[in-house]
Amino acid sequence: MILEKIYLHNFRNLKRVFLEPSPAINILIGDNGQGKTNLLESIYLLGTLSSHRTANDREMINWDKERAQVDVLLRKRDHSLKLTVTLEGSNKRVQINDTPLEKKSELIGNLNVVLFSPEDLNLVKGGPSYRRDFLDIEVSQVSRYYHHLLSEYRHVLRQRNFYLKELRDNFKKEYGVLEIWDEKLVELGSRIIEKRLEVVEKLQILARLNQRKITGGKENLSIEYECSLGELNPDIFSIFRKLLVNNRDEEVKRGYTLYGPHRDDLILKVNGMDIRKYGSQGQQRTTALALKLAELEFMKSESGEYPVLLLDDVFSELDQKRKDILLELIAGRIQTFITATDLNILGKLKHSDYKLFKVKQGFID
Ligand SMILES: Nc1ncnc2c1ncn2[C@@H]1O[C@H](COP(=O)(O)OP(=O)(O)OP(=O)(O)O)[C@@H](O)[C@H]1O
Ligand SMILES: [Mg+2]
Structure with missing residues (x-):
């Protein structure tokens, strides 16, 4: 375009x-x-x-x-x-x-649009929210469905956190209303995770090629989706639901939602080493560039342009x-x-x- x-x-x-x-x-x-x-x-x-x-x-x-x-x-x-x-x-x-x-x-x-600036080094060095935003902004542009899921999820998460705090502050143990929010959170959150897993699989292939190209074949990049739900078998929905039920007291005590796509991350490894923690500045720059170039190709493959x-x-x-x-x-x-x-x-x-x-x-x- x-x-x-x-x-x-x-x-x-x-x-x-x-x-x-x-x-x-x-x-x-x-x-x-x-x-x-x-x-x-x-x-x-x-x-x-x-x-x-x-x-x-x-x-x-x-x-x-x-x-x-x-x-x-x-x-x-x-x-x-x-x-x-x-x-x-x-x-x-x-x-x-x-x-x-x-x-x-x-x-x-x-x-x-794809924007690349020096701050994108945070994609590699920064906290998990940079990597989640990277995925979310990229996927939202090519999938209206995903954009919709995200904004609904954020709304439900805010409401649910608000309610958790209310339970905590009033020493209540009535979980009826919370269960309604749980159901919405699980429904939307699981679909977000599903879509992200699918995207990461494609991105990983593209970014890996880029990293090899930039480093003359010396560096193999791998990207893994790190999910706050842990093991995702047999299916995301039931695992998610179970975690919320089993951790009610802890969530109320903390006053916020401990599980879901808002707590997830990407693990970036070069030749098996966690590049976020151990990569040199140059390797981290290469990885940020490889990810951005992968984003370009990904968006092309999804939207045709x-x-x-x-x-x-x-x-x-x-x-x-x-x-x-x-x-x-x-x-x-x-x-x-x-x-x-x-x-x-x-x-x-x-x-x-x-x-x-x-x-x-x-x-x-
Ligand atoms: N709302 C605004 N109204 C008027 N001027 C603004 C507004 N917001 C920012 N500016 C001005 O815009 C200028 C910054 O522009 P910009 O960030 O595009 O600079 P730049 O050319 O990219 O510079 P650099 O090379 O330092 O990155 C500043 O001088 C700032 O004062
Ligand atoms: Mg500038």
Whole structure:
């Protein structure tokens, strides 16, 4: 899929921006603090309906204004469409081809994006929530069903935790209402785990290939889904249910839900070694890149088209070999936006391979 036009209105410091990107590589060049990441953030917002750096939508509206808007013209394999997100106060409105969507989440799945930034090292080094988010954001973009499961699950989890605290604080042992929440939690949570297991199986093959390619065949990456339910046989639903029943007193004592996909993780191993704990910085970087590249291929295989790739400040951090592998993968196939502060990153890229945009104090040309 290709972004053909991008219009921004009062999005952070980008007050009025109009771009016609190249279908191949786009380089956004500029000093620190000029608005490069802001542009990537606006594209990410149209793909995922949220920012990658704030949970507060209001922050994306220019300080001096009440309202921000992002419009893009997106060309897919067999049709084109216009996507619009408007932020006003703490409200968000969404339109496709100028028709407002009643269910905003229906925007997700139209524009698929993969963002790679230096913080993605957290995918390997950081806590489990980074790896869960990685899976969830990626799968949500290609499966509306999964997105729906997740948001329902989060709602049920909040309610259930609230109720557990209430039982604890009032020294009650009446589990009737809790059982109703249990049933919903098991139903939704088990389906989430099922889908994640299926995805991890595919990702693992793709990421393993990437890791071997980057390291010249020296490193074998394995990815395993670590489930808080433990052993998943004979079936996830009954194991989950049993754990909740057997651990009622403990959950009430703690006041939150101890089992379920919100407690799960991915185990990443290179040549049998836990890379999260024992990997060198370089190995961890390689693994983060291998995972991100696997994400691109996974989304292509699920949706039939490559997503748009957003590379924020990563080019300067990659060595020549990794850069070459990345460029080889992108070249001619994936529309990419790369931010950088100087042109040294370009290396072997020929001028005909990319379109250059200069970003200065919120203006892009
Ligand atoms: N809501 C907002 N309204 C106006 N300006 C904003 C808003 N939010 C952030 N900014 C400004 O945007 C600028 C940051 O832009 P951005 O993060 O895109 O920089 P960048 O070009 O990616 O820089 P770097 O190279 O350091 O990553 C800051 O100068 C900040 O003051
Ligand atoms: Mg930046």
